[in-house]
Amino acid sequence: MWALILEGLAIGVLLGLTGAGGGILAVPALMTTQGWTVAQAAPVGLLAVTLSALVGTFEGLFKRIVRYRAALWIALISIPTARYGVHLADIVSPVWLTLAFSLVMLIVAYRIFFNKVTDHGNAPCKVNQTTGRLIWNVKTASFLAGIGVVAGLLTGLLGVGGGFVIVPALRKFTDLDMRSIVATSLMIIFLIGGVSISAHVLDGFQYPVSVTLTFVLACIVGMLIGRSLMQRIDSNKVQKIFATTVVGVAMYLIYSALMG
Numbered sequence: 001m002w003a004l005i006l007e008g009l010a011i012g013v014l015l016g017l018t019g020a021g022g023g024i025l026a027v028p029a030l031m032t033t034q035g036w037t038v039a040q041a042a043p044v045g046l047l048a049v050t051l052s053a054l055v056g057t058f059e060g061l062f063k064r065i066v067r068y069r070a071a072l073w074i075a076l077i078s079i080p081t082a083r084y085g086v087h088l089a090d091i092v093s094p095v096w097l098t099l100a101f102s103l104v105m106l107i108v109a110y111r112i113f114f115n116k117v118t119d120h121g122n123a124p125c126k127v128n129q130t131t132g133r134l135i136w137n138v139k140t141a142s143f144l145a146g147i148g149v150v151a152g153l154l155t156g157l158l159g160v161g162g163g164f165v166i167v168p169a170l171r172k173f174t175d176l177d178m179r180s181i182v183a184t185s186l187m188i189i190f191l192i193g194g195v196s197i198s199a200h201v202l203d204g205f206q207y208p209v210s211v212t213l214t215f216v217l218a219c220i221v222g223m224l225i226g227r228s229l230m231q232r233i234d235s236n237k238v239q240k241i242f243a244t245t246v247v248g249v250a251m252y253l254i255y256s257a258l259m260g
Contacts, residue, residue, distance in 0.1 A: 004034075005214060011029065015052055015053065024249075038094055038101060043205050048218075048220075056183065074144050100157075108246065147170070150165055
């Protein structure tokens with residue numbers, strides 16, 4: 001049980017710091033300590049990440065750094081693909097699902113570690129420097145919709161919250177500052193996660209109460225710690241640590257899937 005609490009705290013801290021780190025590690029953490037498959041771990045990990053993201057969303061709204069129109073638009077577009085992702089998770093072999101999950105993790109880690117996700121000078125979605133809000137037009141709506149399609153599919157399929165796609169995508173396609181990106185990502189994770197959780201419940205998934213409650217509470221506490229630390233830690237260092245951790249977890253999952 002202590003291992004579960006420590007995992008939850010660490011995942012919550014990463015989620016609070018990066019807006020992306022928690023979800024991608026929740027599933028493999030639960031697989032390791034509980035002996036679950038991806039399909040078993042994904043709904044529990046997603047619930048913990050989603051409720052933790054809700055806490056971060058309230059904080060971001062209070063500080064007025066959440067771009068809530070963008071979050072609502074991305075989440076709305078993600079609904080059909082999130083539902084389809086949940087359906088795919090039920091029919092794809094656990095081994096292939098684990099390998100696919102690991103591949104996505106390696107790609108994301110590579111892009112974060114080598115800083116291939118920031119291009120503010122040519123960002124297609126611009127911010128009004130007076131208001132700090134995105135300038136809405138067809139291009140902005142289209143790029144954000146694309147983020148929603150991909151994030152929704154991966155959230156439903158892998159139960160990872162989507163933040164590991166949303167944050168790099170917002171860094172690439174917008175010139176929002178990092179604080180707004182993280183806060184907006186947390187709101188999107190909450191909205192998309194809520195849809196995917198509903199789909200899991202409708203499909204008859206039964207949450208193990210003791211494990212789920214312990215993990216969720218630990219993640220929420222970790223989220224609060226991470227948000228309080230964000231102003232004191234250099235974001236580039238956090239991203240590099242996150243990327244390195246993700247590579248290690250991905251390699252372990254590949255080994256366990258192939259040797260199992």
